[in-house]
Amino acid sequence: MSKNVFFVGLILAASGLLSPPFALVAGLIYGFSFVHPYHLDARRLSKLLLQVSVVGLGFGMDLQQVLRVGRSGFIYTAASISFAMLLGWGLGKLLSVKSRISFLISTGTAICGGSAIAAVAPISNATEEEIAVSLGTVFVLNSIALLAFPAIGIMLHMTQTQFGLWSALAIHDTSSVVGATAKFGVVALAVGTTVKLARALWIVPMSIGTSLVNKSKARIQWPWFILFFCLAAVANTYVHTFQAFYPNLKHLGVIGLTVTLFLIGTGLSKKTLREVGVRPMLQGVLLWIVVATGSLVLVRAGWIHL
Structure with missing residues (x-):
């Protein structure tokens, strides 16, 4: 039965009948109700699908806007990453979280969630258990952010530019940034996606840096999909020969994102929460609250703007 329910949810997400936030909710309900028959396959597929979907969304972006937003957001991104890493290290020490788990949670919060953790984990010599705990912490908070951020943005009457910038600085994974900003508006989506990819x-x-500190020979994973996102924006801005196809490619990107969020939701379960434990989760929650609240105050006050 779990297989049938999984494929029904997958079809509904791919059909466009579910919005990205509802796809995530459907995935979470599945994850907490059934034993996932394709857990590892779903995780690998969601990672690949997210990258392809981001490239698809690039066909709806204007290159000049991408460059302007990316250039403006670079400084804020650098400052927020440095702050999050230092605060994460301090919280990890305070709560006596294992050093590698603390580092992975801090990196996931500071840069881009699961993608950053997956990139630095082999280089930091993290064990499978440490990776699972870190990913579980970040994924849980991602799910909360995707559902809570749009409601907060509406309640605070944030502009689309403000909301896009805040989401890019405060939400862990690219998928959740895109999902939250897509629900808020087109401008929010453009700002959030571009700043997040710069991050x-x-x-x-x-x-x-991690490789040098740990003297690791593990291969560094380069985020090539960001280059293809920029090339898609170049095509949409300057290559008008195929203009009729770009809206369809962008739509496929949105559909791919919706399926990605469903798959991510199915990967969370009661077992995941048990594996995470109290201290790493507390570190992740406290770090995220400070980063999210601090960036919100600065964006609202106009200290961070584009």
Whole structure:
């Protein structure tokens, strides 16, 4: 029965009948109700599908806007990453969280959630258990952010630019940033996606730094999908020969994102929460609250703007 329910949910997400937030909710309900028959396959597929979906969304972006937003958001991103890493280290020490788990949670919060954790975990010599705990912490908070952020943005009467910037700085995974901002508006989606991808580029220096500190020979994972996102924006802005196809490619990106969020939701379960434990989860929650609240105050006050 669990297989049938899984495929029904997958079909509903891919059909466009479910919005990204509802797809995540459907995935969460499944994850907490059934034993996932394709847990590992779903995790691998969601990672690949997210990257392809982001490229698809690039066909709806204007390159000049992408460059302007990316350039403006670079400084804020650098500052927020540095702050989150230092605060995460301090909280980890205070709560006596294992050093590698603390580092992975801090990196996931500071840069781009599960993608950053997956990139630096082999280089930091993290065990499977440590990776699972870190990913579980980030995924739980991602799910909360995707559902809570749009409601907070509406309640505070945030502009689309403000909401996009806040989401990019305060939500862990790219998928959840895109899902939250897509619900808020087109401008929010453009701002949030671009700043988030600029933030994701920090995977590279973080991986190199981690490799040097740990003297690791593990291969560094380069975020090539960001380059293809930019090329898609170039095509949408300057290559008008195939203009008729771009809206369809963008729509496929939205559908792919919806399926990605469903798959991510199915990966969360009671077992995941038990594996995470109290201390790592507390570190992740406290770190996220400070980052989210601090960036919200700064964005609302106009200290962070585009």
